[in-house]
Amino acid sequence: MSATPEPSPPLVLVAAAVIIERGRVLLTQRKAGAHLEGAWEFPGGKVEADEDPRDALIRELREEIGVEAQVGDIVEVTYHRYPKKPVLLLFYAAALAEGSPAPAALDVAAVRWAEAADLRDELFPPADVAVLAKVRARLAGA
Numbered sequence: 774m775s776a777t778p779e780p781s782p783p784l785v786l787v788a789a790a791v792i793i794e795r796g797r798v799l800l801t802q803r804k805a806g807a808h809l810e811g812a813w814e815f816p817g818g819k820v821e822a823d824e825d826p827r828d829a830l831i832r833e834l835r836e837e838i839g840v841e842a843q844v845g846d847i848v849e850v851t852y853h854r855y856p857k858k859p860v861l862l863l864f865y866a867a868a869l870a871e872g873s874p875a876p877a878a879l880d881v882a883a884v885r886w887a888e889a890a891d892l893r894d895e896l897f898p899p900a901d902v903a904v905l906a907k908v909r910a911r912l913a914g915a
């Protein structure tokens with residue numbers, strides 16, 4: 774009897790923000806128990822079905838760190854195959870809106886403003902290598 778092949782897991786669409794202020798970039802840390810727990814990453818999350826990725830990002834930033842944000846242009850698009858799921862990551866430049874509350878760790882382990890020297894690839898998910906190079910360049914030019 775021939776084995777039925779495992780169905781491939783569906784592609785997960787993720788929107789994440791590159792928020793730079795005064796030469797530093799905003800990072801969040803993944804919670805214990807989550808995929809890639811403890812990794813630092815760019816704040817954001819999964820785009821729901823029928824959701825505009827920019828709206829998803831605004832929603833995730835509210836839910837995770839309590840900020841109001843304006844979402845701008847794409848910085849990087851990355852396809853990555855994690856062992857259990859393929860992801861398509863849309864990294865957008867974003868800014869905190871005037872009057873936005875300061876970032877707070879509402880639904881993440883921690884939140885911080887980081888300098889270029891803090892952006893070591895090994896602290897981030899493997900899918901973030903390309904965007905990290907672009908963010909370092911932006912911080913160097915900031």
Ligand SMILES: Nc1nc2c([nH]c(=O)n2[C@@H]2O[C@H](COP(=O)(O)OP(=O)(O)OP(=O)(O)O)[C@@H](O)[C@H]2O)c(=O)[nH]1
Pocket residue numbers: 787788789807808809813814815816817818819860862898899900901
């Ligand atoms: N927000 C964000 N997610 C990233 C980055 N890099 C990266 O590989 N991811 C991956 O994109 C997915 C984001 O989805 P999420 O944070 O909503 O998902 P999760 O897997 O913790 O959620 P789940 O527990 O609901 O399945 C995760 O698999 C995460 O590892 C990044 O820089 N920012």
